[in-house]
Amino acid sequence: xxxxxxxxxxxxxxxxxxxxxxxxxxxxxxxxxxxxxxxxxxxxxxxxxxxxxxxxxxxxxxxxxxxxxxxxxxxxxxxxxxxxxxxxxxxxxxxxxxxxxxxxxxxxxxxxxxxxxxxxxxxxxxxxxxxxxxxxxxxxxxxxxxxxxxxxxxxxxxxxxxxxxxxxxxxxxxxxxxxxxxxxxxxxxxxxxxxxxxxxxxxxxxxxxxxxxxxxxxxxxxxxxxxxxxxxxxxxxxxxxxxxxxxxxxxxxxxxxxxxxxxxxxxxxxxxxxxxxxxxxxxxxxxxxxxxxxxxxxxxxxxxxxxxxxxxxxxxxxxxxxxxxxxxxxxxxxxxxxxxxxxxxxxxxxxxxxxxxxxxxxxxxxxxxxxxxxxxxxxxxxxxxxxxxxxxxxxxxxxxxxxxxxxxxxxxxxxxxxxxxxxxxxxxxxxxxxxxxxxxxxxxxxxxxxxxxxxxxxxxxxxxxxxxxxxxxxxxxxxxxxxxxxxxxxxxxxxxxxxxxxxxxxxxxxxxxxxxxxxxxxxxxxxxxxxxxxxxxxxxxxxxxxxxxxxxxxxxxxxxxxxxxxxxxxxxxxxxxxxxxxxxxxxxxxxxxxxxxxxxxxxxxxxxxxxxxxxxxxxxxxxxxxxxxxxxxxxxxxxxxxxxxxxxxxxxxxxxxxxxxxxxxxxxxxxxxxxxxxxxxxxx
Numbered sequence: 001x002x003x004x005x006x007x008x009x010x011x012x013x014x015x016x017x018x019x020x021x022x023x024x025x026x027x028x029x030x031x032x033x034x035x036x037x038x039x040x041x042x043x044x045x046x047x048x049x050x051x052x053x054x055x056x057x058x059x060x061x062x063x064x065x066x067x068x069x070x071x072x073x074x075x076x077x078x079x080x081x082x083x084x085x086x087x088x089x090x091x092x093x094x095x096x097x098x099x100x101x102x103x104x105x106x107x108x109x110x111x112x113x114x115x116x117x118x119x120x121x122x123x124x125x126x127x128x129x130x131x132x133x134x135x136x137x138x139x140x141x142x143x144x145x146x147x148x149x150x151x152x153x154x155x156x157x158x159x160x161x162x163x164x165x166x167x168x169x170x171x172x173x174x175x176x177x178x179x180x181x182x183x184x185x186x187x188x189x190x191x192x193x194x195x196x197x198x199x200x201x202x203x204x205x206x207x208x209x210x211x212x213x214x215x216x217x218x219x220x221x222x223x224x225x226x227x228x229x230x231x232x233x234x235x236x237x238x239x240x241x242x243x244x245x246x247x248x249x250x251x252x253x254x255x256x257x258x259x260x261x262x263x264x265x266x267x268x269x270x271x272x273x274x275x276x277x278x279x280x281x282x283x284x285x286x287x288x289x290x291x292x293x294x295x296x297x298x299x300x301x302x303x304x305x306x307x308x309x310x311x312x313x314x315x316x317x318x319x320x321x322x323x324x325x326x327x328x329x330x331x332x333x334x335x336x337x338x339x340x341x342x343x344x345x346x347x348x349x350x351x352x353x354x355x356x357x358x359x360x361x362x363x364x365x366x367x368x369x370x371x372x373x374x375x376x377x378x379x380x381x382x383x384x385x386x387x388x389x390x391x392x393x394x395x396x397x398x399x400x401x402x403x404x405x406x407x408x409x410x411x412x413x414x415x416x417x418x419x420x421x422x423x424x425x426x427x428x429x430x431x432x433x434x435x436x437x438x439x440x441x442x443x444x445x446x447x448x449x450x451x452x453x454x455x456x457x458x459x460x461x462x463x464x465x466x467x468x469x470x471x472x473x474x475x476x477x478x479x480x481x482x483x484x485x486x487x488x489x490x491x492x493x494x495x496x497x498x499x500x501x502x503x504x505x506x507x508x509x510x511x512x513x514x515x516x517x518x519x520x521x522x523x524x525x526x527x528x529x530x531x532x533x534x535x536x537x538x539x540x541x542x543x544x545x546x547x548x549x550x551x552x553x554x555x556x557x558x559x560x561x562x563x564x565x566x567x568x569x570x571x572x573x574x575x576x577x578x579x580x581x582x583x584x585x586x587x588x589x590x591x592x593x594x595x596x597x598x599x600x601x602x603x604x605x606x607x608x609x610x611x612x613x614x615x616x617x618x619x620x621x622x623x624x625x626x627x628x629x630x631x632x633x634x635x636x637x638x639x640x641x642x643x644x645x646x647x648x649x650x651x652x653x654x655x656x657x658x659x660x661x662x663x664x665x666x667x668x669x670x671x672x673x674x675x676x677x678x679x680x681x682x683x684x
Contacts (some may be wrong), residue, residue: 087105089159157193291329293342480570596648
């Protein structure tokens, strides 16, 4: 505490100071009383507040709390006319890892014990006193937060320092007496022949300060924090220096810290200081400027802070502030690496104004009601529709293998074989991104079947991946697999097991189309390598094929050991949802009754039911409300090569009750259209 009083007037007792530290966000881990009005505080420093690992940094906090200012140590060393660069020769290989490296020279020093005040302060902070030169570097590190290292210049080969990567297997005996074998990932400070220290972490024994040292080269540098952190962890060495460099030190404060140290060395060990500072750096780093709109302080804190008091707080912390029309333009000091935006400045004001002064009030911010994104809402509609028809959702891996595509009987050059490979596959079955959902669904069926679960009705909503230049584009897809039996029944009839077949799958897809209100969808006979040649169809909308469905090819079923009659479907979900009507459309209940008429016709077996339904709907006009096939028959007395189809037709008018004559006219028009367009024979 007496050390802090050198920089700032502290108007608090020890107990008050402990409480004040807590208010400022500096956790007090322990207090050791060393006198009636003196104590050593053990503070817990956040990782982003590296400047607080120094007495000056803590003094700034106390100065702001007391609305006063810091008195930094003053004075400069007496310098000789000879420039330092004549003896202190430095070269830096990597300016990214070492953006600043400074060196000073002092000659004819007398190495010996430190005075009691210096040794006492170091030992109170947990650092052992060694000699007056080394103790000064540790003292200034605690004072300013800038670690530094003193080299015996006479023990450096060619009297120079080189910042470089270590050679593989290069040995170095560090100050803790351990010989370490270094590697090229380690940055070192070397002389003309060997490594002399591990950069920013620990010095080497070959150039340490001893009682015979007369010429000292004092190094103070800035190292990349991430590099120091990785090296310290890899070597298992953590020091006071590495702890500070990991958090980041003040780039602009290096010369001042070096000057402070060389002056103390001159005072305590004598010597002649050579003129100037050898300074190798990447150039001036501009100070960060942040705009603080004062209304933001009230909005974020929920209380009014007088602007003049807030500005005084920031200036006490070392910020440069200019105010115009309730907007403060703040220049952030170089040692405050954590302040980047307006909210950071508000936090600084709040800490010193007092968190305890923030009133307890309910939030007043206006929040918007959350909602699902349209794409997610559309997928939810698909899932809900398929679950309602009795399917269970599954989630499969998006990685697959060429063998999975081989099982689908895909020929070479098939679009599904145009895959995106994985550069670093973890297992041999996951070497490429999937282009279809079918392999995953077939794996689900195979896994269940192997455990004697044969009633499987599942679906997956997932993404497939397709090459696109140097990358890949994703496509949403829907896959369905059905096999085994389904339980069906009504509210007043017992359920019965119904064997899954192609029409079961088609019915599930049609139910989905109905709930999504997709117009103009139709299933047309089609051929796919993985589907049964006579039980396969494509799902077409307005002439575009957006999916396939059907029973698996017998060869696929045999190869994968799946139940006979397993049916699968895959739909381009992006194309389907682009045509869906997701917003509900309401219509009043019909006020007038419907009229049902049945029609039976004989057509060529090659004419599909979808073609017949299309002709009926076109000829029925606006009065035709519904068409449903209820019977299919082939055999005597129907001529060979033909079949009989029976349909139930429902007519209704929204504004009147239909007459028998109106319905008869519509039925006659339908019969004529069937006879003319499909060569159908109407049965009486």
